[in-house]
Amino acid sequence: MIRFEGVTKRYADTSGTDRGDGSVAVDDLTLEAPTGKITVLVGPSGCGKTTTLRMVNRMITPTSGTISIDGRDTASLDVAELRRGIGYVIQHAGLFPHRTVLDNVTTVPRLLGTDKRTARSRAMELIERVGLDPAMARRYPAQLSGGQQQRVGVARALAADPPVMLMDEPFSAVDPVVREQLQNEFLRLQSDLGKTILFVTHDIDEAVKLGDQVAVLRVGGVLAQLDSPAKLLADPVDDFVAGFVGRDRGYRALSFAAAPELSLTDEPTVALGASADDVRAIGTPWVLCVGDAGEPLGWVRAAAVESEVTRTVLHRGGTVASTTGSLRALLDAALSSPSGRGVVADDDGRLVGTVRAAEVIAAIEARRDAVASSTPAEEATAR
Amino acid sequence: MSLATIWDWFTDPANWQGTDGVPHRVLEHLFYTVLTLLIALVIAVPLGAWVGHSGRLRWLVTGANAARAVPTLGLLFAVSMFVGPLIQSDLAFVIPSITVLVLLAIPPLLSGTYAGIDSVEPAARDAARGMGMTGWQVLTKVEAPIALPLFLSGLRSATLQVIATATIAASVSLGGLGRYLIDGLASRDYVQMVCGSILVAVLALVADGILALLEKRAVSPGISGRATRVARSRARNSDPHPEPDLDGADRSDTGPRQPAVVGSGSTGPVEATAATGTPSERDRP
Ligand SMILES: Nc1ncnc2c1ncn2[C@@H]1O[C@H](COP(=O)(O)OP(=O)(O)OP(=O)(O)O)[C@@H](O)[C@H]1O
Ligand SMILES: [Mg+2]
Numbered sequence: 049m050i051r052f053e054g055v056t057k058r059y060a061d062t063s064g065t066d067r068g069d070g071s072v073a074v075d076d077l078t079l080e081a082p083t084g085k086i087t088v089l090v091g092p093s094g095c096g097k098t099t100t101l102r103m104v105n106r107m108i109t110p111t112s113g114t115i116s117i118d119g120r121d122t123a124s125l126d127v128a129e130l131r132r133g134i135g136y137v138i139q140h141a142g143l144f145p146h147r148t149v150l151d152n153v154t155t156v157p158r159l160l161g162t163d164k165r166t167a168r169s170r171a172m173e174l175i176e177r178v179g180l181d182p183a184m185a186r187r188y189p190a191q192l193s194g195g196q197q198q199r200v201g202v203a204r205a206l207a208a209d210p211p212v213m214l215m216d217e218p219f220s221a222v223d224p225v226v227r228e229q230l231q232n233e234f235l236r237l238q239s240d241l242g243k244t245i246l247f248v249t250h251d252i253d254e255a256v257k258l259g260d261q262v263a264v265l266r267v268g269g270v271l272a273q274l275d276s277p278a279k280l281l282a283d284p285v286d287d288f289v290a291g292f293v294g295r296d297r298g299y300r301a302l303s304f305a306a307a308p309e310l311s312l313t314d315e316p317t318v319a320l321g322a323s324a325d326d327v328r329a330i331g332t333p334w335v336l337c338v339g340d341a342g343e344p345l346g347w348v349r350a351a352a353v354e355s356e357v358t359r360t361v362l363h364r365g366g367t368v369a370s371t372t373g374s375l376r377a378l379l380d381a382a383l384s385s386p387s388g389r390g391v392v393a394d395d396d397g398r399l400v401g402t403v404r405a406a407e408v409i410a411a412i413e414a415r416r417d418a419v420a421s422s423t424p425a426e427e428a429t430a431r
Numbered sequence: 432m433s434l435a436t437i438w439d440w441f442t443d444p445a446n447w448q449g450t451d452g453v454p455h456r457v458l459e460h461l462f463y464t465v466l467t468l469l470i471a472l473v474i475a476v477p478l479g480a481w482v483g484h485s486g487r488l489r490w491l492v493t494g495a496n497a498a499r500a501v502p503t504l505g506l507l508f509a510v511s512m513f514v515g516p517l518i519q520s521d522l523a524f525v526i527p528s529i530t531v532l533v534l535l536a537i538p539p540l541l542s543g544t545y546a547g548i549d550s551v552e553p554a555a556r557d558a559a560r561g562m563g564m565t566g567w568q569v570l571t572k573v574e575a576p577i578a579l580p581l582f583l584s585g586l587r588s589a590t591l592q593v594i595a596t597a598t599i600a601a602s603v604s605l606g607g608l609g610r611y612l613i614d615g616l617a618s619r620d621y622v623q624m625v626c627g628s629i630l631v632a633v634l635a636l637v638a639d640g641i642l643a644l645l646e647k648r649a650v651s652p653g654i655s656g657r658a659t660r661v662a663r664s665r666a667r668n669s670d671p672h673p674e675p676d677l678d679g680a681d682r683s684d685t686g687p688r689q690p691a692v693v694g695s696g697s698t699g700p701v702e703a704t705a706a707t708g709t710p711s712e713r714d715r716p
Contacts, residue, residue, distance in 0.1 A: 107561055131563035142558035146576040146651035156562050188653030204562075 050081040050104060050212060050246060055113030057099050057269070073099040074269035077113070083211075084242040088259035090249055092292070096269030097248040098139075101214050104246060105134045117212060132156055135205030135213040135243070140221050141197040143189040149175065149200050150185040156208040167207075174203040179233050195226040202234070206241075213245045219254065231257060252293050256281065256300065264289050278304035302376035307369065308411045310378075312392055312401025320345070324353040334387035337362060342398040344368055344391045368393050371400055375415070379408045440626045451610070457634065459606035463597045464638075467529055468590060471536035476582075479541045483548025484574070492545050495538040503596055507531045511603055521605075528600040535596055536589040543585015547578025576651055583646045587639055594635045598627075608634070 057074040074096040081087035089097045102108040104115055106127050115122050122130055143152050153171035158164070175185050178199040189197055198218055205213055219230045235258065238245065249255050255262045256277040264272045264280070266288055273285045281301035284290035294300070316330045317338045327335050327350050337345045337357055346362030353361060368391045369381035382390030382405035389402035440446060447453050482488050510527035518526070551574050559573040601609030611627025614620070647655075 102561075105561060107557070128563045128565050131561060133563075136558070136561040138554060138558050138561060140554055142552070142554035144555055144559070144573055144577075145552075146573075146653050148653070159563055159568070188651070190653055 049083045049118055051116045052077045052079040053114050054078055055110050055115060058111045072268055077271055079263055081244060081246050083244045085260040086245045086247055086258055088247045088255040088262045090252055090255040090262055091265035092267060095265040095267045098216055101216055101246055101248050104214055105131045105136055132160055133210050135210040137201045137205045137215040137218045139217045141201035143197055143200055145189050149187050152200055153204045153207050155204060160208055171207055174206055178203045195222040211244055213243045215247045217249055303374050305375040305415060307373050307375055307378045310403055310407060310411055312403055315402045318357055320357055322357045324355060327353050338399055344399045347386050366391055375412060382408055436622050437626060440622050456608050456610060460597055460608045463600055463607055464593050467532040467536055467593050471533045471540055475537045475540035476544050479544025480548050483545040492542050495541050499538050503531055504599055507599055524603045524605050528605055532593050536593050539585045539588040543582045547581035548574055550581060551577045580650045580654060587642045590638050591635050594638060
């Protein structure tokens with residue numbers, strides 16, 4: 049557990065003019081990052097996120113207040129030792145250009161005195177674990193793409209198996225597709241490792257996706273709200289937080305609601321190669337086509353089939369929701385389907401049935417009524 | 432004078448023996464050079480590293496470069512006149528000569544070291560500290576290896592200049608290859624002068640070659656840009672799936688980063704590199 053108690057950081061006024069007490073980057077912050085959980089610090093640029101993070105490993109010294117890790121005041125520890133015990137992923141990776149990927153990853157274990165062979169074999173494991181090809185271990189950072197460098201940065205921070213990780217916008221320098229991939233892998237990794245993580249981002253979507261709890265900071269380094277992502281989206285404490293979490297938060301909040309047991313409608317289907325007559329015999333303008341294993345392939349417009357159903361006539365715009373997915377995915381499947389009927393599949397990808405947007409909305413409203421009568425604690429664990 | 436007379440001079444056994452023979456003169460010359468470089472390194476490296484690390488007193492680097500404008504020979508006589516009366520031995524000539532040569536060697540070493548340390552990305556330095564390296568570890572494990580190529584090109588530049596200029600020692604009656612020039616001039620033995628010049632040039636080339644080899648061995652391929660070229664040619668020639676090194680390749684295309692030219696820098700590491708052409712630069716497409 050990382051605990052901030054009344055932590056303030058005031059930078060000396062460097063402009064030289066007499067403006068009083070200098071600029072406050074973090075203002076009387078009290079915060080707890082629970083063991084084994086991801087705590088995300090989010091806020092607009094310049095609100096003191098990096099400053100907060102770097103005070104934990106004493107890259108920055110707080111002006112006042114104390115920071116403790118598992119009850120030990122960090123100020124009382126040897127600074128190099130403290131840092132070796134904390135995984136630190138800095139923005140843009142900050143890899144050592146003169147060292148191979150492998151030697152970058154073994155940095156901290158080597159500082160801690162682990163012998164080279166042990167350090168290297170563990171590093172190889174980690175390199176694979178973060179989704180890199182083991183052949184890349186021999187490369188130099190200049191030979192990697194931005195996304196690969198960030199993975200190496202994460203592997204390097206994990207190398208000495210520190211219980212605590214500090215991550216400063218680790219996924220910011222990559223395109224949205226790679227970022228999503230990195231985020232998913234990160235969540236998978238964390239579900240195995242259970243580190244205590246303090247994670248900085250300025251992207252509220254990333255915060256909501258990754259955080260077990262999210263701390264929203266406002267400029268001046270004041271903590272505006274600390275809550276679970278669901279609570280944050282459902283119940284922002286003030287206009288600043290509301291504005292920051294964004295406009296479509298009602299819709300996004302559905303990500304945190306598990307899909308309820310809905311009575312799905314059986315959908316008549318056709319297979320690839322079905323004749324135009326077969327398709328028209330079903331009698332609806334849009335007909336669902338499934339593959340051999342019963343997996344939905346796409347919608348077919350009956351009027352558009354000339355001789356038989358081929359892959360080229362399939363409409364692929366509709367998303368497929370999973371029975372174990374979220375309400376958001378369910379609603380999206382219904383909204384994106386050309387027939388208005390959202391396709392639902394089981395975990396193995398086999399078609400289960402379809403659902404209409406109105407039915408999902410009804411389920412959302414039923415859930416809201418249920419939440420209104422439950423306690424906040426129950427709601428947090430409902431995630 | 433013809434090539435034949437030069438050939439005769441070099442093949443005359445008399446020119447390879449005694450205190451006036453080639454081996455002895457070369458050793459003397461190397462002695463002045465090595466002594467000069469050692470003293471200059473002791474002064475310039477810590478200073479350059481500190482300026483590069485702290486970013487303070489950058490004018491020292493600029494000032495040292497500007498000081499090169501002082502004519503070396505004039506300075507030698509000035510120092511000799513000042514030191515000569517104080518000391519009653521050979522040192523009266525050695526000290527001024529070495530002093531002048533050290534002053535010549537310091538600027539390229541200083542700006543090479545400074546530019547090398549200055550070229551370390553703040554993010555790499557920050558990561559090193561953040562992972563728990565001590566200040567000394569940051570310097571030796573991160574900053575020094577990254578600074579190495581620029582430092583070495585400064586060293587090469589300094590070595591070339593000192594070898595070429597150490598001939599002046601002879602003008603204050605010391606030894607070294609300069610003797611052939613001074614004595615040749617005095618006795619109008621132009622063959623001897625030409626041969627002395629050739630020896631200086633050969634010595635300089637050999638020294639530079641050795642340093643170039645050292646550079647190739649000691650500098651990490653991750654910095655010199657060698658690694659990226661290998662990966663790219665591999666991707667071009669055989670690999671059916673071109674390696675995703677686009678990002679890195681672009682960046683490393685600039686090869687070893689050139690030092691920020693400080694002040695006049697007329698003979699700084701940049702020129703040294705350009706003049707000698709490091710292997711990594713020549714074979715770049
Ligand atoms: N060394 C420094 N000296 C003076 N002021 C500083 C220093 N470092 C940061 N600040 C100020 O402190 C405030 C917080 O900076 P910080 O880097 O923590 O912001 P941030 O939330 O990480 O922003 P970003 O999202 O842009 O990275 C800013 O107003 C910044 O200008
Ligand atoms: Mg920041």
